[in-house]
Amino acid sequence: MAELIQLRDVTAHFGSRAALRGVTLDCAAGAVTAIIGPSGSGKSTLLRCINRLHEITPGARTSGTVRIGDIDVHAQNTSVVTLRRSIGMVFQRPTPFPTMSVFDNVASGLRAAQPRLRRNALAEQVERALRRAGLWNEVVDRLDGSALALSGGQQQRLCLARALAVNPQVLLLDEPTASLDPLGSQRIEELLYELRGEVTIVIVTHNMQQAARVSDVTAFLLDGELVEVAPTQRLFTTPRDPRTEAYVTGRFG
Numbered sequence: 001m002a003e004l005i006q007l008r009d010v011t012a013h014f015g016s017r018a019a020l021r022g023v024t025l026d027c028a029a030g031a032v033t034a035i036i037g038p039s040g041s042g043k044s045t046l047l048r049c050i051n052r053l054h055e056i057t058p059g060a061r062t063s064g065t066v067r068i069g070d071i072d073v074h075a076q077n078t079s080v081v082t083l084r085r086s087i088g089m090v091f092q093r094p095t096p097f098p099t100m101s102v103f104d105n106v107a108s109g110l111r112a113a114q115p116r117l118r119r120n121a122l123a124e125q126v127e128r129a130l131r132r133a134g135l136w137n138e139v140v141d142r143l144d145g146s147a148l149a150l151s152g153g154q155q156q157r158l159c160l161a162r163a164l165a166v167n168p169q170v171l172l173l174d175e176p177t178a179s180l181d182p183l184g185s186q187r188i189e190e191l192l193y194e195l196r197g198e199v200t201i202v203i204v205t206h207n208m209q210q211a212a213r214v215s216d217v218t219a220f221l222l223d224g225e226l227v228e229v230a231p232t233q234r235l236f237t238t239p240r241d242p243r244t245e246a247y248v249t250g251r252f253g
């Protein structure tokens with residue numbers, strides 16, 4: 001498979017402190033790549049370098065290169081707006097727009113990206129995104145209701161629908177099921193499985209069973225360094241680095 005996301009020697013600082021050191025990683029187009037590692041190892045920072053969220057923290061900087069296809073993410077002439085439109089992100093806690101309806105949460109990105117879209121076409125695309133996120137049947141009769149009236153799991157799928165609505169090439173998921181119950185988590189995992197091949201997904205997770213279930217490739221981060229990256233099954237069954245082995249067998253620290 002062709003590599004869509006390429007990180008080359010990426011280092012990320014908060015002030016004088018390096019949160020990520022010299023990370024080189026490729027993510028194949030249409031594949032699911034899981035990032036695992038202990039708390040503070042730099043997993044979220046890695047995701048935030050891919051969509052340039054890292055740089056909004058005062059004092060934060062990056063070096064090295066990140067490419068998405070032909071785009072040099074950190075190049076001066078790369079538009080952050082365009083970039084973020086092709087990269088969806090879902091966070092640990094659901095972040096629906098609190099003052100908007102279910103419909104408007106999904107429609108907002110579409111309206112910004114395609115201001116001339118007619119009402120019917122907009123409604124069709126909103127429905128399509130909600131269906132892709134496995135939420136349509138649950139919200140079809142409350143599209144005008146508040147997004148905050150949905151359950152946590154539904155809100156998270158709404159955030160997924162909002163991200164998918166603009167047809168991103170890349171989806172970044174930072175512990176997307178951490179605040180969900182087992183059933184809610186399972187639904188998200190099933191959706192990731194269905195999106196495989198259509199969207200290139202990078203998922204941070206603390207749950208190693210989840211990484212094993214949903215990902216094609218797993219990368220293990222420790223203290224900001226990429227210790228090992230391998231096909232998921234290989235990484236969990238026969239890790240090559242003793243630190244990876246200690247982590248995946250739960251003997252860490």
Ligand SMILES: Nc1ncnc2c1ncn2[C@@H]1O[C@H](COP(=O)(O)OP(=O)(O)OP(=O)(O)O)[C@@H](O)[C@H]1O
Binds near residue numbers: 018019039042
């Ligand atoms: N806004 C910030 N300002 C300063 N340091 C930060 C900031 N955010 C993160 N860090 C530091 O950068 C390092 C990496 O943090 P990061 O959030 O990427 O870790 P993580 O692997 O996602 O951890 P967790 O599993 O707890 O979410 C940590 O040492 C953290 O303390």
Ligand SMILES: [Mg+2]
Binds near residue numbers: 043044045
């Ligand atoms: Mg994190």
